[in-house]
Amino acid sequence: MVAVVAAAALAMRQLGTRGIVRERWPVMGTVAVLAHRGGTPEARVEARAKTDAAYSLVERLLSAWNPESELSRLAREGCTNWLERVSVEVRPCYAEALRLAELSGGAFNPRVGVKLRELGVGSGTYSDFDLGAIAKGFAVDLAAAGMRGDADVLVDLGGNLRVVGTGAWRTGVRDPFHRGANAAVFDLAPGESVATSGNYERFIERDGIRYSHILDGRTGEHVAGIAAVTVVTPPEYGAMLADGLSTTLFVLGPEEGMRFLRSHYPRALALWIPDCPDSPRMVAPPEMKSRLLECAWPIINI
Numbered sequence: 001m002v003a004v005v006a007a008a009a010l011a012m013r014q015l016g017t018r019g020i021v022r023e024r025w026p027v028m029g030t031v032a033v034l035a036h037r038g039g040t041p042e043a044r045v046e047a048r049a050k051t052d053a054a055y056s057l058v059e060r061l062l063s064a065w066n067p068e069s070e071l072s073r074l075a076r077e078g079c080t081n082w083l084e085r086v087s088v089e090v091r092p093c094y095a096e097a098l099r100l101a102e103l104s105g106g107a108f109n110p111r112v113g114v115k116l117r118e119l120g121v122g123s124g125t126y127s128d129f130d131l132g133a134i135a136k137g138f139a140v141d142l143a144a145a146g147m148r149g150d151a152d153v154l155v156d157l158g159g160n161l162r163v164v165g166t167g168a169w170r171t172g173v174r175d176p177f178h179r180g181a182n183a184a185v186f187d188l189a190p191g192e193s194v195a196t197s198g199n200y201e202r203f204i205e206r207d208g209i210r211y212s213h214i215l216d217g218r219t220g221e222h223v224a225g226i227a228a229v230t231v232v233t234p235p236e237y238g239a240m241l242a243d244g245l246s247t248t249l250f251v252l253g254p255e256e257g258m259r260f261l262r263s264h265y266p267r268a269l270a271l272w273i274p275d276c277p278d279s280p281r282m283v284a285p286p287e288m289k290s291r292l293l294e295c296a297w298p299i300i301n302i
Protein backbone atom coordinates (compact mmCIF):
# COMPACT_ATOMS: atom_id res chain seq x y z
CA MET A 1 0.00 0.00 0.00
CA VAL A 2 1.42 3.37 -0.92
CA ALA A 3 0.29 6.07 1.44
CA VAL A 4 0.40 9.39 -0.31
CA VAL A 5 -1.15 12.21 1.65
CA ALA A 6 -0.83 15.37 -0.37
CA ALA A 7 -0.59 18.63 1.49
CA ALA A 8 -3.88 20.51 1.34
CA ALA A 9 -3.59 22.77 -1.71
CA LEU A 10 -5.96 25.65 -2.19
CA ALA A 11 -8.74 24.49 -4.47
CA MET A 12 -10.07 28.01 -4.93
CA ARG A 13 -7.84 30.94 -5.65
CA GLN A 14 -8.46 34.61 -5.88
CA LEU A 15 -6.99 36.03 -9.10
CA GLY A 16 -5.34 39.39 -9.68
CA THR A 17 -2.95 41.24 -7.40
CA ARG A 18 -3.25 44.98 -8.22
CA GLY A 19 -3.74 47.06 -5.07
CA ILE A 20 -4.25 44.03 -2.88
CA VAL A 21 -2.54 43.47 0.45
CA ARG A 22 -2.51 39.78 1.31
CA GLU A 23 -1.73 38.02 4.59
CA ARG A 24 -1.21 34.22 4.75
CA TRP A 25 -0.65 32.00 7.76
CA PRO A 26 -1.02 28.33 8.68
CA VAL A 27 -4.05 27.30 10.77
CA MET A 28 -6.27 24.22 11.18
CA GLY A 29 -3.89 22.11 9.09
CA THR A 30 -4.41 24.39 6.09
CA VAL A 31 -3.65 27.96 4.98
CA ALA A 32 -5.60 31.08 5.98
CA VAL A 33 -5.51 34.13 3.71
CA LEU A 34 -6.93 37.62 4.18
CA ALA A 35 -6.83 39.71 0.98
CA HIS A 36 -7.49 43.42 1.55
CA ARG A 37 -8.38 45.78 -1.30
CA GLY A 38 -8.07 49.36 -0.08
CA GLY A 39 -8.94 50.11 3.54
CA THR A 40 -6.65 51.61 6.15
CA PRO A 41 -3.82 49.81 7.99
CA GLU A 42 -5.99 50.07 11.14
CA ALA A 43 -8.91 48.36 9.35
CA ARG A 44 -6.55 45.58 8.21
CA VAL A 45 -5.23 45.07 11.74
CA GLU A 46 -8.79 44.93 13.05
CA ALA A 47 -9.90 42.45 10.37
CA ARG A 48 -6.95 40.18 11.21
CA ALA A 49 -7.72 40.36 14.94
CA LYS A 50 -11.36 39.40 14.32
CA THR A 51 -10.23 36.52 12.13
CA ASP A 52 -7.70 35.22 14.65
CA ALA A 53 -10.32 35.36 17.41
CA ALA A 54 -12.84 33.44 15.27
CA TYR A 55 -10.35 30.75 14.22
CA SER A 56 -9.02 30.15 17.72
CA LEU A 57 -12.57 29.76 19.05
CA VAL A 58 -13.30 27.19 16.31
CA GLU A 59 -10.03 25.33 17.02
CA ARG A 60 -10.80 25.26 20.76
CA LEU A 61 -14.37 24.04 20.34
CA LEU A 62 -14.62 22.15 17.06
CA SER A 63 -11.28 20.52 16.28
CA ALA A 64 -11.35 16.74 15.84
CA TRP A 65 -7.55 17.03 15.61
CA ASN A 66 -7.05 18.39 19.10
CA PRO A 67 -7.74 15.87 21.87
CA GLU A 68 -8.51 18.73 24.30
CA SER A 69 -11.14 20.41 22.12
CA GLU A 70 -14.73 20.47 23.33
CA LEU A 71 -15.75 18.27 20.38
CA SER A 72 -13.10 15.61 21.10
CA ARG A 73 -13.89 15.64 24.84
CA LEU A 74 -17.66 15.23 24.26
CA ALA A 75 -17.03 12.51 21.66
CA ARG A 76 -14.87 10.61 24.19
CA GLU A 77 -17.74 10.86 26.69
CA GLY A 78 -20.02 9.29 24.08
CA CYS A 79 -22.15 12.43 23.84
CA THR A 80 -25.49 11.87 22.11
CA ASN A 81 -27.27 15.15 22.92
CA TRP A 82 -24.76 17.40 21.11
CA LEU A 83 -27.06 20.39 20.62
CA GLU A 84 -27.72 20.61 24.35
CA ARG A 85 -24.09 20.09 25.42
CA VAL A 86 -21.96 22.19 23.08
CA SER A 87 -21.00 25.85 23.63
CA VAL A 88 -23.68 28.19 22.34
CA GLU A 89 -21.26 29.91 19.93
CA VAL A 90 -20.87 26.72 17.85
CA ARG A 91 -24.42 25.35 18.16
CA PRO A 92 -25.35 26.63 14.64
CA CYS A 93 -22.51 24.55 13.15
CA TYR A 94 -23.69 21.34 14.83
CA ALA A 95 -27.32 22.11 13.94
CA GLU A 96 -26.49 22.58 10.24
CA ALA A 97 -24.30 19.46 10.16
CA LEU A 98 -27.11 17.37 11.67
CA ARG A 99 -29.65 18.97 9.29
CA LEU A 100 -27.46 18.22 6.25
CA ALA A 101 -27.07 14.64 7.47
CA GLU A 102 -30.84 14.23 7.82
CA LEU A 103 -31.76 15.94 4.52
CA SER A 104 -29.07 14.06 2.55
CA GLY A 105 -30.09 10.66 3.93
CA GLY A 106 -26.69 10.35 5.60
CA ALA A 107 -24.59 11.16 2.52
CA PHE A 108 -23.21 13.97 4.67
CA ASN A 109 -22.30 12.23 7.91
CA PRO A 110 -20.20 13.72 10.73
CA ARG A 111 -19.57 10.21 12.01
CA VAL A 112 -17.30 9.11 9.16
CA GLY A 113 -14.27 9.80 11.37
CA VAL A 114 -14.19 6.16 12.50
CA LYS A 115 -13.96 4.78 8.97
CA LEU A 116 -11.47 7.45 7.90
CA ARG A 117 -9.20 6.47 10.76
CA GLU A 118 -9.45 2.80 9.77
CA LEU A 119 -8.48 3.82 6.23
CA GLY A 120 -5.70 6.01 7.65
CA VAL A 121 -6.61 8.82 5.26
CA GLY A 122 -5.80 12.33 6.48
CA SER A 123 -7.54 11.56 9.70
CA GLY A 124 -5.38 12.14 12.67
CA THR A 125 -8.69 12.79 14.33
CA TYR A 126 -9.25 12.11 17.98
CA SER A 127 -12.95 11.95 17.60
CA ASP A 128 -15.56 9.74 15.94
CA PHE A 129 -17.62 12.87 15.39
CA ASP A 130 -15.94 15.09 12.83
CA LEU A 131 -17.07 18.51 11.56
CA GLY A 132 -14.07 18.87 9.22
CA ALA A 133 -16.50 19.20 6.31
CA ILE A 134 -18.33 22.27 7.60
CA ALA A 135 -16.40 23.90 10.47
CA LYS A 136 -13.95 25.87 8.34
CA GLY A 137 -16.85 27.52 6.50
CA PHE A 138 -18.40 28.26 9.90
CA ALA A 139 -15.09 29.86 10.98
CA VAL A 140 -15.07 32.03 7.84
CA ASP A 141 -18.63 33.25 8.57
CA LEU A 142 -17.62 34.04 12.15
CA ALA A 143 -14.60 36.06 10.98
CA ALA A 144 -16.59 37.90 8.29
CA ALA A 145 -19.40 38.75 10.73
CA GLY A 146 -16.90 40.59 12.93
CA MET A 147 -15.65 42.85 10.14
CA ARG A 148 -16.96 46.39 9.59
CA GLY A 149 -17.74 45.88 5.90
CA ASP A 150 -16.51 49.35 4.88
CA ALA A 151 -13.39 47.91 3.22
CA ASP A 152 -13.11 45.07 0.69
CA VAL A 153 -11.76 41.89 2.28
CA LEU A 154 -11.67 38.35 0.93
CA VAL A 155 -11.66 35.83 3.79
CA ASP A 156 -10.11 32.51 2.69
CA LEU A 157 -9.60 29.47 4.91
CA GLY A 158 -8.24 26.49 2.99
CA GLY A 159 -10.18 27.45 -0.12
CA ASN A 160 -13.41 28.36 1.74
CA LEU A 161 -13.91 31.96 0.60
CA ARG A 162 -16.33 34.72 1.62
CA VAL A 163 -16.50 38.29 0.25
CA VAL A 164 -16.77 41.17 2.76
CA GLY A 165 -17.38 44.73 1.51
CA THR A 166 -18.82 46.06 -1.72
CA GLY A 167 -16.53 44.77 -4.48
CA ALA A 168 -16.56 41.46 -6.37
CA TRP A 169 -13.46 39.19 -6.48
CA ARG A 170 -12.33 37.30 -9.55
CA THR A 171 -12.03 33.65 -8.50
CA GLY A 172 -10.53 30.58 -10.15
CA VAL A 173 -11.57 26.94 -9.74
CA ARG A 174 -8.32 25.01 -9.92
CA ASP A 175 -7.81 22.13 -12.32
CA PRO A 176 -8.09 19.10 -10.00
CA PHE A 177 -5.73 17.20 -12.31
CA HIS A 178 -2.90 19.53 -11.37
CA ARG A 179 -2.20 20.87 -14.84
CA GLY A 180 -1.83 24.38 -13.50
CA ALA A 181 -4.53 26.38 -15.28
CA ASN A 182 -7.98 27.15 -13.90
CA ALA A 183 -10.85 24.88 -14.82
CA ALA A 184 -13.18 27.89 -14.56
CA VAL A 185 -13.14 31.60 -13.63
CA PHE A 186 -16.03 33.68 -12.24
CA ASP A 187 -16.62 36.76 -10.10
CA LEU A 188 -17.61 36.13 -6.50
CA ALA A 189 -20.09 38.89 -5.62
CA PRO A 190 -20.25 40.87 -2.34
CA GLY A 191 -21.44 38.66 0.51
CA GLU A 192 -21.18 35.46 -1.52
CA SER A 193 -19.15 32.40 -0.44
CA VAL A 194 -17.54 29.56 -2.36
CA ALA A 195 -16.13 26.18 -1.31
CA THR A 196 -14.67 23.23 -3.19
CA SER A 197 -14.38 19.61 -2.11
CA GLY A 198 -12.10 17.28 -4.01
CA ASN A 199 -10.29 13.98 -4.06
CA TYR A 200 -6.92 15.45 -5.02
CA GLU A 201 -5.76 17.05 -1.80
CA ARG A 202 -5.99 14.49 0.99
CA PHE A 203 -5.99 10.89 -0.08
CA ILE A 204 -4.20 7.59 0.07
CA GLU A 205 -3.49 5.28 -2.84
CA ARG A 206 -3.97 1.56 -2.38
CA ASP A 207 -3.34 -0.92 -5.21
CA GLY A 208 -3.64 1.86 -7.76
CA ILE A 209 -6.96 3.18 -6.39
CA ARG A 210 -7.07 6.65 -4.85
CA TYR A 211 -9.12 6.78 -1.64
CA SER A 212 -9.96 10.39 -0.87
CA HIS A 213 -10.77 11.79 2.56
CA ILE A 214 -14.43 12.07 1.59
CA LEU A 215 -16.52 8.95 2.11
CA ASP A 216 -20.15 8.22 1.29
CA GLY A 217 -21.62 8.72 4.75
CA ARG A 218 -24.38 6.15 3.98
CA THR A 219 -22.02 3.27 3.24
CA GLY A 220 -18.56 4.31 4.49
CA GLU A 221 -17.33 3.59 0.98
CA HIS A 222 -15.06 5.86 -0.97
CA VAL A 223 -16.70 8.02 -3.65
CA ALA A 224 -15.64 7.22 -7.22
CA GLY A 225 -16.19 9.23 -10.38
CA ILE A 226 -15.96 12.82 -9.10
CA ALA A 227 -12.74 14.82 -8.81
CA ALA A 228 -14.18 18.07 -7.42
CA VAL A 229 -17.36 20.00 -6.63
CA THR A 230 -17.53 23.77 -6.24
CA VAL A 231 -20.50 25.43 -4.51
CA VAL A 232 -21.35 29.15 -4.51
CA THR A 233 -23.79 30.42 -1.88
CA PRO A 234 -25.59 33.77 -1.46
CA PRO A 235 -25.03 35.89 1.68
CA GLU A 236 -28.02 34.38 3.47
CA TYR A 237 -26.59 30.85 3.16
CA GLY A 238 -22.98 31.77 4.02
CA ALA A 239 -19.63 30.00 3.90
CA MET A 240 -20.61 27.27 6.38
CA LEU A 241 -23.27 26.00 3.99
CA ALA A 242 -20.96 26.29 0.97
CA ASP A 243 -18.49 24.12 2.87
CA GLY A 244 -21.04 21.52 4.01
CA LEU A 245 -22.81 21.45 0.62
CA SER A 246 -19.58 20.91 -1.35
CA THR A 247 -18.91 17.73 0.64
CA THR A 248 -22.54 16.59 0.40
CA LEU A 249 -22.70 17.17 -3.38
CA PHE A 250 -19.35 15.43 -3.86
CA VAL A 251 -20.97 12.32 -2.36
CA LEU A 252 -24.35 12.69 -4.11
CA GLY A 253 -22.92 13.39 -7.59
CA PRO A 254 -24.56 15.67 -10.23
CA GLU A 255 -28.00 14.07 -10.76
CA GLU A 256 -28.87 13.34 -7.13
CA GLY A 257 -26.99 16.47 -6.04
CA MET A 258 -29.01 18.82 -8.27
CA ARG A 259 -32.30 17.28 -7.06
CA PHE A 260 -31.06 17.79 -3.48
CA LEU A 261 -30.11 21.44 -4.11
CA ARG A 262 -33.35 22.29 -5.91
CA SER A 263 -35.39 20.78 -3.04
CA HIS A 264 -33.50 22.12 -0.04
CA TYR A 265 -31.03 24.88 -1.00
CA PRO A 266 -32.35 26.43 -4.24
CA ARG A 267 -30.23 29.61 -4.00
CA ALA A 268 -26.91 27.68 -4.05
CA LEU A 269 -24.99 27.08 -7.32
CA ALA A 270 -22.82 24.02 -8.05
CA LEU A 271 -20.21 22.83 -10.56
CA TRP A 272 -19.04 19.21 -10.70
CA ILE A 273 -15.76 18.05 -12.31
CA PRO A 274 -15.97 14.32 -13.10
CA ASP A 275 -12.79 12.32 -12.38
CA CYS A 276 -11.78 11.79 -16.00
CA PRO A 277 -8.51 13.63 -16.66
CA ASP A 278 -8.26 12.23 -20.21
CA SER A 279 -11.51 13.85 -21.33
CA PRO A 280 -12.03 16.69 -18.83
CA ARG A 281 -15.48 18.28 -18.63
CA MET A 282 -17.74 19.98 -16.12
CA VAL A 283 -21.38 19.47 -15.13
CA ALA A 284 -23.40 22.49 -14.04
CA PRO A 285 -26.92 23.97 -14.08
CA PRO A 286 -27.56 26.95 -16.45
CA GLU A 287 -27.55 29.38 -13.49
CA MET A 288 -23.92 28.40 -12.71
CA LYS A 289 -22.85 28.21 -16.35
CA SER A 290 -24.03 31.81 -16.91
CA ARG A 291 -21.73 33.00 -14.09
CA LEU A 292 -18.56 31.63 -15.72
CA LEU A 293 -16.25 34.15 -17.42
CA GLU A 294 -13.85 31.43 -18.60
CA CYS A 295 -14.11 27.65 -18.69
CA ALA A 296 -11.38 25.35 -19.87
CA TRP A 297 -13.57 22.37 -20.75
CA PRO A 298 -17.02 21.54 -22.20
CA ILE A 299 -19.92 21.97 -19.76
CA ILE A 300 -22.73 19.42 -19.57
CA ASN A 301 -26.02 21.04 -18.56
CA ILE A 302 -27.93 19.53 -15.66
Ligand code: FAD
Residues within 6 Å of the ligand: 008, 027, 028, 029, 030, 058, 059, 062, 063, 064, 065, 107, 108, 109, 110, 111, 112, 116, 122, 130, 131, 132, 133, 134, 135, 136, 158, 196, 197, 198, 201, 202, 213, 214, 215, 216, 217, 243, 246, 247, 251
Ligand atom coordinates in the same frame (compact mmCIF):
# COMPACT_ATOMS: atom_id res chain seq x y z
P1 FAD B 1 -14.23 18.96 2.91
O1 FAD B 1 -14.86 18.32 1.75
O2 FAD B 1 -14.74 20.27 3.37
O3 FAD B 1 -14.36 17.97 4.15
C1 FAD B 1 -13.86 16.65 4.09
C2 FAD B 1 -13.63 16.26 5.52
O4 FAD B 1 -14.90 16.02 6.10
C3 FAD B 1 -12.82 14.99 5.65
O5 FAD B 1 -11.47 15.35 5.94
C4 FAD B 1 -13.50 14.30 6.82
O6 FAD B 1 -12.98 14.85 8.02
C5 FAD B 1 -14.94 14.72 6.71
N1 FAD B 1 -15.80 13.89 5.86
C6 FAD B 1 -15.45 12.95 4.95
N2 FAD B 1 -16.53 12.42 4.37
C7 FAD B 1 -17.61 13.03 4.94
C8 FAD B 1 -19.02 12.93 4.78
N3 FAD B 1 -19.56 12.08 3.91
N4 FAD B 1 -19.80 13.73 5.53
C9 FAD B 1 -19.28 14.61 6.43
N5 FAD B 1 -17.95 14.75 6.63
C10 FAD B 1 -17.14 13.98 5.89
N6 FAD B 1 -6.03 19.02 9.47
C11 FAD B 1 -4.74 18.73 9.78
O7 FAD B 1 -4.05 18.10 8.98
N7 FAD B 1 -4.18 19.14 10.96
C12 FAD B 1 -4.89 19.86 11.88
O8 FAD B 1 -4.37 20.20 12.94
C13 FAD B 1 -6.24 20.20 11.59
N8 FAD B 1 -6.98 20.91 12.47
C14 FAD B 1 -8.28 21.22 12.16
C15 FAD B 1 -9.04 21.96 13.06
C16 FAD B 1 -10.34 22.31 12.73
C17 FAD B 1 -11.15 23.13 13.71
C18 FAD B 1 -10.91 21.91 11.49
C19 FAD B 1 -12.32 22.29 11.11
C20 FAD B 1 -10.17 21.13 10.60
C21 FAD B 1 -8.86 20.79 10.93
N9 FAD B 1 -8.08 20.03 10.06
C22 FAD B 1 -6.79 19.73 10.36
C23 FAD B 1 -8.67 19.43 8.82
C24 FAD B 1 -8.45 20.27 7.59
O9 FAD B 1 -8.30 21.62 7.90
C25 FAD B 1 -9.70 20.23 6.71
O10 FAD B 1 -10.82 20.64 7.46
C26 FAD B 1 -10.05 18.87 6.20
O11 FAD B 1 -9.02 18.36 5.45
C27 FAD B 1 -11.29 18.92 5.32
O12 FAD B 1 -11.40 20.09 4.62
P2 FAD B 1 -11.56 20.12 3.03
O13 FAD B 1 -12.07 21.48 2.73
O14 FAD B 1 -10.31 19.67 2.42
O15 FAD B 1 -12.65 18.99 2.69
Ligand code: MG
Residues within 6 Å of the ligand: 132, 133, 134, 195, 196, 197, 242, 243, 244, 245, 246, 247
Ligand atom coordinates in the same frame (compact mmCIF):
# COMPACT_ATOMS: atom_id res chain seq x y z
MG1 MG C 1 -16.53 21.05 3.06
